[in-house]
Amino acid sequence: MQKPLILVTNDDGITAPGLRALISYMRAVGDVVVVAPDSPQSGMGHAITLDSTLYSKKVSIDLEDEAPLEYSCSGTPADCVKLALQELLDRKPDICVSGINHGSNSSINVIYSGTMSAAIEAGIEGVPAIGFSLCDYSWEADFEPARDHIIRIVKQAIEHGIPKGVVLNVNIPPLEKSALKGIKICRQARANWKEKFDKRTNPMGKDYYWLTGEFELLDKGEDTDEWALSQGYISVVPTQFDLTAHHAIQDINNWNL
Numbered sequence: 001m002q003k004p005l006i007l008v009t010n011d012d013g014i015t016a017p018g019l020r021a022l023i024s025y026m027r028a029v030g031d032v033v034v035v036a037p038d039s040p041q042s043g044m045g046h047a048i049t050l051d052s053t054l055y056s057k058k059v060s061i062d063l064e065d066e067a068p069l070e071y072s073c074s075g076t077p078a079d080c081v082k083l084a085l086q087e088l089l090d091r092k093p094d095i096c097v098s099g100i101n102h103g104s105n106s107s108i109n110v111i112y113s114g115t116m117s118a119a120i121e122a123g124i125e126g127v128p129a130i131g132f133s134l135c136d137y138s139w140e141a142d143f144e145p146a147r148d149h150i151i152r153i154v155k156q157a158i159e160h161g162i163p164k165g166v167v168l169n170v171n172i173p174p175l176e177k178s179a180l181k182g183i184k185i186c187r188q189a190r191a192n193w194k195e196k197f198d199k200r201t202n203p204m205g206k207d208y209y210w211l212t213g214e215f216e217l218l219d220k221g222e223d224t225d226e227w228a229l230s231q232g233y234i235s236v237v238p239t240q241f242d243l244t245a246h247h248a249i250q251d252i253n254n255w256n257l
Helices: 017-026 077-088 107-111 114-124 144-160 225-230 246-253
Strands: 005-009 031-037 056-059 069-073 095-102 129-134 166-172 182-185 191-201 207-217 233-240
Touching: 005 017, 005 077, 017 031, 017 095, 017 144, 031 077, 056 077, 069 077, 077 114, 095 114, 095 144, 107 191, 114 129, 114 166, 129 144, 144 166, 144 182, 144 233, 166 225, 225 233
Parallel strands: 005 031, 005 095, 031 069, 095 129, 129 166, 182 233
Antiparallel strands: 056 069, 166 233, 191 207
């Protein structure tokens, strides 16, 4: 029987350790094709390339025998998925996995995430998709403790399918394997960023800014991704890309429009 075809992508770039780990894990599940940015694209959200040319080329990162087919792409994570599905793959993938991101994409962070936008782009195109993130920003982060959980989630998604219009946002606490308690299906916690701009002046006298901020959790619920992560669980949030606020339609219908 034909093995599942797995499209692997990310936003940290094709040489990122998190992507290399995910490729390794997915080779235990099916046939892998990689299409990933040629440089880091963190925080790009769902940006796509419209006003410049887009390039892609085959690359050989892993020089071992039977290494998966890999392409680097000059564009954003969403560009990578679009290009993969429309130009580079010879058949529709059974699933798209994005990550493993270096850093959290839980709660409100999902809005800004290039990792999750790549997964969402696949979902829009009808491909089941999952974004994986480890809550550790270090380039030397250890992804291995979550290996078995990641493989299990992907296998279950292939076997059972993911509901139409939904992608999965998976976040992993940075714990040893023995400390990971398991997996929790959660809702997205209410939170925001209390942002500040660090204003500085360059040697030419021109002002410039660095964005800084603190994460502010506004949700005390014990059914959220932030709660699950704080308790040592991997959080799985079913995330929809239909942004309609269905509950508000009736209220706005009562306006005098």
